Amino acid sequence: MTTVAILGTGIMGSAMARRLLAHGYKVRAWNRTRARAESLAANGAEVTDTPRAAATGADVLLTILSDGPTIAAAMTGSDGALAGAARGSLWLQMSTVGVAPCLRLSALAAGAGLVYVDAPVMGTKAPAERGELTILGSGPADAEAKARPIFEKLGKKILWLGEAGAGSRMKLCGNSWVTGMTAALSETIKFARVLGVDPKAFMEMLEGGPLDSGYARMKGGHMIAGDFPPSFPLRLALKDIRLILESAEAAGVNLPLTTTVERSFTAALEKGHGDEDMAAVIKALD
Secondary structure, eight states, X not given: OOEEEEEOOSHHHHHHHHHHHHTTOEEEEEOSSTHHHHGGGGGTOEEOSSHHHHHTTOSEEEEOOSSHHHHHHXXXXXTSGGGTOOTTOEEXXXXXXXXXXXXXXXXXXXXXXXXXXXXXXXXXXXXXXHTOEEEEEBSOXXXXXXXXXXXXXXXXXXXXXXXXXXXXXXXXXXXXXXXXXXXXXXXXXXXXXXXXXXXXHHHHHHTTSTXXXXXXXXXXXXXXXXXXXXXXXXXXXXXXXXXXXXXXXXXXXOOHHHHHHHHHHHXXXXXXXXXXXXXXXXXXXX
């Protein structure tokens, strides 16, 4: 029986843990706030006090934490996962960390003798719970066969994109599209209202045509209702937008639209909507 140490049991990590438990994997779960991991015990997970305890004896490490520095902190030090992980273990790094942090984590893995797979995901809470994520895998060619059985329990579409780092680059492109579309949709719904157009009628106009989008219908529904249960928290979306801008700057490219999107998300965050779903970006327009 494969033992997977999952570091990070927020919205995504807890859903992944339950998927693996349901498919017969042993799961050790660690979270910075232990109380957020405790509910997994009812599903059969072993909840640990430190990343090191989670990693000791595990075949696979899976990190799904908020950002690169947080992951590095969980992996290093006397209580870090690297202190407990066996050489040759598989490290599935599935968080969105950006280009440069991904390479720094890859170097940590190499120093500890771990097989590093950079595999961020496209998808939020509901797809994670259903095992329908899109997984953007990258790493050593021989790691794909080792990672795929786990990926198949978590995702519906699995891409293998090449050497480690390719997954993170693709994820930034995906999030550039998603956050830009969400911000544009929020402005369109606001614009419809000031023109006296029913936003629901606008969404019905799109439905079934070439401009239709299931994602836009879902986010638009939350915007119209003014209800934002967190599927992808706005504060994390803003973190990813800033990673996009950092990577673009490093590449010498100006992204004026993304810069505007960043301002909208920042405004919504400053109005207190950081822990709500990123559809709450519409609150920047109030």
